[in-house]
Each structure stands twice: as structure tokens, then as C-alpha cells.
Amino acid sequence: MAAYDDFETLAIDRPSDGVLRIQLTGPDLHAVGPKGHAELADVWPVIARDESVRAVLIRGEGERAFSAGGSFDLVEQMAGEYADRTRVLREARDLVRNLIDLPQPLVAAINGPAAGAGLVTAMLADITVVGRKTKIVDGHVRLGVAAGDNAALTWPLFAGMPKAKYHLLLNEPLTGEEAERIGMVSMCVDDDQVQDKAMAIAERLAAGSVPSIQYTKHAINNWYRQNWSIFDASLGYEFYGFGGPDVAEGVSSLREKRDPNFPDGR
Template identity: 35%
Template sequence: MYENYESLKFERRGKVLTITMDNPPMNSASVSLHTELSYVFYDVARDPECSVVVLTGEGRAFSAGGDINLMLERAEDPHWQSKYFRRGNFIIHSMLGLEKPIIARINGHAMGLGATVALLCDLTVASEKAKIADPHVAMGLSAGDGGAFIWPQMVGFARAKWFLLTGEHLTASEAVEIGLINKCVPPEQLDEVVYALADKLANGPTHALNATKRSVNMLLRRQVEGVIEAHLGLEMLTVFTEDHKEAARAFLAKETPVFKGC
């Protein structure tokens, strides 16, 4: 059922399904990857052979978030942007709505949308070499793709505002300390820890696990339903600002952006 995917790879290990984001070198959200993330968890929901999902990235990154070249290329196209942002809605709803537990195997940096996707997972285990951040503001954007929703849920409003407004990077150990993620381990132990956890869940009482996830996520799903379209709309507004274009240009040129507040 997964044979037509191009930017996601799948591997079965008993009842555990590993989904790997595969858009080298940093698994940024290309059109293909972003689109496939918007419906893959609906496919997982109807997969009778899967009880637990492990979500990870190929190579040295979990996901670096948005594709900067794509941002700059499509900065003047409201029709394209509208379709792109609508898919963000499906990513969030499908991850929170999936009954099966999702474990984030954070093998490397998780930035922007990559951080959001990691935090929407139910359990998070990171390599000690990984970093996590939401640099939307540094790119002249609002953190509307789920970041402004999920970060306050994880660490409270004060800490969330600090990291969302500054874009400051957290090491994996710092992220554990503030409760943003569950655990960090040496990179050579990542698979051992992740798959021991996945096997434990896969061999556990499936109905109880699924019902508990549903119970915990009920409030999150009601809350996100009330705000996510507005959050995505606010981010789309910032896409059309000159500050965003300047940030994208400067990033690609490896220069410091000069923002003008317009």
C-alpha cells in the first residue's frame, strides 16, 4: 500500500512500521515530501499489519523544515501557497488523530516544520548530536505550521515564546531538560533504545494503548481545530512580505538579512 510514495521510505519490523523522510541532504519539505506527509498517516491508519510507527529521517538530519529555494521561487504565487498551506492542516490532524503510537527517532537536526512533526509524535527519542529549533521568525515567517500550537503545549507559553521568537537552537539534552522531548541517547544507542520501545508497545495491549492515545489527544485535537487554520493563514500572510524574501535570499547567499519591517 506504500509502493507509490517517492519521498518516504517504509520498512516493516514485525508490527513496527518505520517511515523515513528521504529528501537529501537534509530532508527539507519539498513539494513531494510535504504532500506525502499530508496523507501517509491516513494510509497507516488502515494498515492492519502496523501497530506502532517509527518516524525518522534519512542521513544526518531528521528534517531541516521548509525548502528555502522553493520558498523564494513561489513567494509571489498566492494560489500555489494556498494549496501548500492547506496540506499542513492534514499533517497535523492526521498525526494527532492516528490511534497508533508514533515514535520520533530524531537522528539529527529537527528544524521548523521538522521540529513540529517531531513534537506531534507521541514519544520522542533523539541522538545527543541532534538539535531542535523553530526558526520561522528568522526566515521572516510566523510559526504557523503547527509550531505556535505545539511548543506551548510541551513547555508552556513563556518558554515557547522564547524559542519561537528567538529561533534559538536547543541541544537534545536541553530539550529533554525542559520537557520538549522525552529522551536523548548517544547516537550509537539510538536504534537500540527506539526499537526496544517500539517492540514494547507493539507487544503490549493494543486496544488500551490506542484508547489511551485517543484520550490524551482529545483535548489537543479540539484545541488545534480551533486555531490551526488561523495559524496557517497568518503564516501565509508573512510569506508575501519583503522581510521573508530578504531572509530567504540572505540564507541562500549566506549573508545576514537586513529586515525593514515590511
């Protein structure tokens, strides 16, 4: 485990032979702060080089949440300072690329609310297990920026263009059941069964043929690679928005738990 000791915001262990488990941790439903965002991007190349890992499981610590997305501290840094915005943009790009290039199969146990950077890991996992009452939401437009992260790359591919636009443009949440119905996740189970089901899948993958599973994953992920320019554009528009006027109102409205009143910033 020495290679993983430096990741302070991630709880990493080996619950089963060949399975590495990552637990998203932290306050406010595991919101991702500045250090957590960097570590979430950097951990995947370390795993990729670890040949003792044959499958990876990611979940939220405890039973309450997967990840509530970026913390207010992270968002305010990005909105306030060009250098911070540039750094986080690079991390966001690395996070998506590193997940796509991870050779080992990744299973996501979505055990509660999922949004933002945490949701990226779930949407780019190879197999996703979600609880029926779980809420999935891409909150970018609610914050006042374009839907970047992974949304433009994955949501139309999973759910089709009409559903993707409906949920992304209106900031409309998905329950676990609806996410399964429209093709956003692999399977939906009762909330108290999410962890056991995800672990069983990870163990089954770890017991399989390593080269055949990894090469199959690599080939399928070329769907993402051939559409990289779509992701790159969406990420650029997202971070352009962090320098605009709508983010301040988006953050204020979230803090005050009210609807935003965005200025006419065309």
C-alpha cells in the first residue's frame, strides 16, 4: 500500500484478492476540495502501474453519499484566480483521460447523491451499480457554467441526445431507477444491496482473464477517445464560465438554498 499512502483525501484498501477499493471521503457529503480534486486525478496512473490490482471499486465512505461534487472552496478559488482556474482545468482534463486509460476494470458503487468531480468517476466507470433512491445530477448549469467534466462526452452516448439535453440543460436530477431505465448506469438495486453487489462484480472481474478484460475495455473506450474534441470543447466552455458573472450568483444561491437569479450575461 506504500504507493497509495500519499493520497490523504482518499481511503484506499484491498478488501479482496486483486481488488483495490477507493472510498471518497470528507465533509458535506464527500465534497471534493482543492487537494481532493488533484488526488482524484492523480491516483489512476498509480493504479495503472500496479500489476497486483486486477479490478478497482470506487464508492463513497459510509452509507450517506457517493460525492456531492466540488466544494465551495474549490469553486470560489476557480472563480477568483486565473492560476487556480488553470490548475483545476488541467486536473479535470487529466481525471477524464486517466480514467479512460486505466487498464483495470473500474466498478462504481453509487451509494448516495452523486455530482461533480465524484460523478465523473462513476460515469466513466466500466460497471455502475446504483441504489434506487440515489440522486444523480450534473449541476453545472445550476452553478452558472457549461456542463463540462464528462457530461458532453458520456451522457449523449449513454442516454441519447434528447434525454442528455433534458437533464443537462434543466439541471434535472435522476433517481437510480430512472438512471437505469434510460441507460445511464449498468444496474439499479435496493439501496442496502449496492455495496455487496458492486463488490461481487469487482471480485468476479478480478478472477477473470486479465488481458482479455483489459483489451476489451481499451477497445470499447475508443468511443471516448474518438470524441475527445467534444469533451475538450465542453471543458473549455466550462472553465471560461468560471471567469464570468453567473458563478457568483450560482454559488450564493446554493449557499442560501434558493433559486438563482442569473444576470443577462450574453
